[in-house]
Amino acid sequence: MNGGVVAKAGVEPRFALALLGVAMEGSVSLSVIEGRSCEGCTACCSFAPIRTNELDKPANSLCLHCAEGQGCTVYDIRPQVCRGFYCGYFFLPELGEEWHPSRSGVVIRSEHFDNDTITILVLELTAFLVSESFAGLVGAWVDEGISVEFERLGPPGHLPAKMRINEILEDAVKARDLRAMHTGFAWALSYIDKTHTWEKDETPFRSLLAGDARV
Ligand code: SF4
Numbered sequence: 001m002n003g004g005v006v007a008k009a010g011v012e013p014r015f016a017l018a019l020l021g022v023a024m025e026g027s028v029s030l031s032v033i034e035g036r037s038c039e040g041c042t043a044c045c046s047f048a049p050i051r052t053n054e055l056d057k058p059a060n061s062l063c064l065h066c067a068e069g070q071g072c073t074v075y076d077i078r079p080q081v082c083r084g085f086y087c088g089y090f091f092l093p094e095l096g097e098e099w100h101p102s103r104s105g106v107v108i109r110s111e112h113f114d115n116d117t118i119t120i121l122v123l124e125l126t127a128f129l130v131s132e133s134f135a136g137l138v139g140a141w142v143d144e145g146i147s148v149e150f151e152r153l154g155p156p157g158h159l160p161a162k163m164r165i166n167e168i169l170e171d172a173v174k175a176r177d178l179r180a181m182h183t184g185f186a187w188a189l190s191y192i193d194k195t196h197t198w199e200k201d202e203t204p205f206r207s208l209l210a211g212d213a214r215v
């Protein structure tokens with residue numbers, strides 16, 4: 001999470017993967033792929049809940065320091081979790097340019113890599129979800145025995161929900177049946193959206209980062 005936009009320009013990756021209290025130091029060794037950038041995306045300044053000494057922010061609410069089309073307005077003093085966070089697009093070479101969150105509408109959550117889990121946060125229901133690129137990689141991960149999860153955001157200020165999709169896709173992947181995979185994707189997303197009881201994130205916005213910030 002680098003405030004997207006202007007934030008990434010000229011900034012060296014820091015490789016830390018600690019986010020939102022999930023300690024990963026020492027358990028995963030990943031390198032940011034050269035040339036990858038946020039390209040104006042500020043998704044993680046919105047979907048991620050933040051709990052730090054300087055800044056608290058509920059899930060699925062745009063950070064009060066994120067300016068539309070501009071990025072992080074407190075870039076130099078942003079919290080450590082923001083400095084250290086890169087989504088999966090920055091780490092997995094098999095993700096082509098079409099997987100960039102601002103084009104695909106999906107974010108790969110890098111926080112779960114050390115559990116052999118790929119969590120795909122589906123922000124938007126785009127045509128990318130029925131592309132061969134998406135089905136091909138998801139199918140390959142399922143084939144390899146990697147746990148794959150779909151995650152969806154609830155209403156603003158609510159916690160997200162996710163479900164494992166390996167068992168749903170198993171037969172379709174074995175049969176290399178693209179249509180059946182698409183049916184599985186649609187079923188899983190609809191199941192989360194329609195059956196989950198979204199839990200409110202009670203954390204109020206609180207920031208000590210800038211003179212004009214709300215406290
Ligand atoms: S402080 Fe807010 S706007 Fe800045 S990088 Fe962190 S979440 Fe994004």
Ligand code: SF4
Pocket residue numbers: 001002003004037038039041042043044045085086087088089101102107
């Ligand atoms: S979701 Fe990924 S591409 Fe988008 S702002 Fe966050 S780190 Fe950058």
